[in-house]
Amino acid sequence: MTLPPQDTSPITLDDVAKHAGVSPMTVSNVINGKNNVRPTTRDKVLKAIEATGYRVNPMARALAGGRSRLISVFTPQLNKPYASEVVQGAARAAETLNYDLVVMMLVENNTSDLSLMTRLSSGALLIQPSREGRWKHTDLPAQVVSVDGPGDRPLTVDNYGGARQAMQHLLNLGHTRIGFISGLKDEGRQPDQPSPAPERNDADERHRGYLDSLQDAGLLVQEKYIQHGDYTKRSGEEAARALLSQPHPPTALFVSGDQMALGAIHMAQDLGFRVPQDVSIVGFDDLPIAAASRPALTTVHQPLQRMGEVAVQMLVALIEGHTPEQPGPFPTELVVRESTAPPQTPA
Amino acid sequence: MTLPPQDTSPITLDDVAKHAGVSPMTVSNVINGKNNVRPTTRDKVLKAIEATGYRVNPMARALAGGRSRLISVFTPQLNKPYASEVVQGAARAAETLNYDLVVMMLVENNTSDLSLMTRLSSGALLIQPSREGRWKHTDLPAQVVSVDGPGDRPLTVDNYGGARQAMQHLLNLGHTRIGFISGLKDEGRQPDQPSPAPERNDADERHRGYLDSLQDAGLLVQEKYIQHGDYTKRSGEEAARALLSQPHPPTALFVSGDQMALGAIHMAQDLGFRVPQDVSIVGFDDLPIAAASRPALTTVHQPLQRMGEVAVQMLVALIEGHTPEQPGPFPTELVVRESTAPPQTPA
DNA sequence: TTGAAAGCGCTACCAG
DNA sequence: CTGGTAGCGCTTTCAA
Secondary structure: OOOOOOOOOOOOHHHHHHHHOOOHHHHHHHHOOOOOOOHHHHHHHHHHHHHHOOOOOHHHHHHOOOOOOEEEEEEOOOOOHHHHHHHHHHHHHHHHOOOEEEEEEOOOOOOOOOHHHHHHOOEEEEEOOOOOOOOOHHHOOOEEEEEOOOOOOEEOEOHHHHHHHHHHHHHHHOOOOEEEEEOOOOOOOOOOOOOOOOOOOHHHHHHHHHHHHHHHOOOOOOHHHEEEOOOOHHHHHHHHHHHHOOOOOOOEEEEOOHHHHHHHHHHHHHOOOOOOOOOEEEEEEOOHHHHHOOOOOEEEEOOHHHHHHHHHHHHHHHHOOOOOOOOOOEOOEEEOOOOOOOOOOOO | OOOOOOOOOOOOHHHHHHHHOOOHHHHHHHHOOOOOOOHHHHHHHHHHHHHHOOOOOHHHHHHOOOOOOEEEEEEOOOOOHHHHHHHHHHHHHHHHOOOEEEEEEOOOOOOOOOHHHHHHOOEEEEEOOOOOOOOOHHHOOOEEEEEOOOOOOEEOEOHHHHHHHHHHHHHHHOOOOEEEEEOOOOOOOOOOOOOOOOOOOHHHHHHHHHHHHHHHOOOOOOHHHEEEOOOOHHHHHHHHHHHHOOOOOOOEEEEOOHHHHHHHHHHHHHOOOOOOOOOEEEEEEOOHHHHHOOOOOEEEEOOHHHHHHHHHHHHHHHHOOOOOOOOOOEOOEEEOOOOOOOOOOOO
């Protein structure tokens, strides 16, 4: 197994120095934008760089103790909208801050060696790392910001507020019998583990939002109007069936995820309900499908790209020795589309 | 702008050597699995590594000329299903081949410095790089495989065959008036550039498939049944409107992309056509929404994950000095769902 | 089978 | 302002 040489740019800093007739050190200074170089010299060096086609060798730089201006993103599953939206925002921010950004996928069994990117990058952005299998701290760069994950500096979305927005919309429309399809009942909790920490939990927060909205509106919370799903379309269908085939079905459904909401819409239609005339449905997430489906789904938008941006900004601040302040939960926004309308028979 | 030290694992190879009472060289040999180390010695070293918690420094290794077992993926837009599916497959393959895989997003204006990952990785996988702005070859690692992009070793999908599958399905159903919504008319070609190379072009290939299928079936090709879109849902709507509001509208539509197909379905419905009873619609891509929409879209599936896998396998072969054979176009598969049915009035 | 020497290309540190 | 001197942690090459 002989390997072909990787002949990328054999031009070194020394070559440039020779070409410019200065010392390597001066070239280094120019490259790193130190302001202790006479303009004339700087120009000479710049020309030499241009002429030789020199490119820094980041490894050598890193080895020698320089900064890498590299941020790595660690995330499982890139093909889910969630992570890729955040990454998109992060990439934009990195671009403007003149940092490079690479993404590493955490494949299931943690065989892959994070050490390379870990050591090479000045900071890491964790997106939705699985609740279990957290990494030892030594396996990550010094600076870490996480989006929807554990850690010192987690960025979260205002799930509670989002739920209240959704409910308020339904309430304003005049609905009084509002069903709820929740996310995982015991998200991430092992049955035997006695509920480890008072951990933030999307599903619970949205659930609370539902409950509180009802109460604030002076409405009765009815268990028969609450179902649990697992965020899949299929589970949304089942939950909707349970909710809508009761004698006195709800006239609106708040669903804790867009996929489930779509399932709910389809099930409702199969059951002979028109959406939104007979039953209104609100989702949560604002995935691409929400806008593309029909009726287009009214849902709660999460500022994922924005969160990616902020995460990178915080990271860079951290890397450069500042102390960014920890932002509160990111506000959600209700996107009203076609799946909601006033109830046909006003209460 | 003082920077905190990045104190990752200060244990070096020398430390391990000292701990084991051997020379650094021997430790290096053990780590790299050379078979010129006596088992006893090897064990000693292994224990020392364990005890000290040593991890190799990939940068130093790379600097000194070692291999990185790192593959980087270069792609624009990770939040489009296309790229992320390919990446998913690539990640899986990399995992089993014991390579690391990182993704770099090519943001619009190519400010970002590819040199880091380029020099660090042994090979690169290009996914759908924009037709313009191709990189200088020196900006990429020695070994490159591309998926749906230019380059020496491009992996392509059998667009022509896929189109024929879709058409055959419609033909078998008994349709004789079949409309076509094509992709970009002059994909990627600048108006002033005189059609640069005889470049492979998805839209054209699918178009050819449509034409040939019609002819082979002894059917007349009618210009009024052909429209062009730009792969957006909106353009699909417009194209469908043009097609379906004619006096003698087609009873089936083959649409060259799922987004456009969705648009076509919705427009058809708005125009009073039932899908599939009044008009059948077939898409191309098999995006997640295809299965989630209603009626679920019959469409042509592309083996994107599989292509990612193969790409990485080829890359690794290349990196390790072998010469993988160039696979032909990847076969597509027609996924029949709910948006197609026989025409109501058989020809 | 093992180890000493010599860098890889760069940056810190301190001298000129 | 500029440049020498030392490494960073590893892997080559070649002796022992």
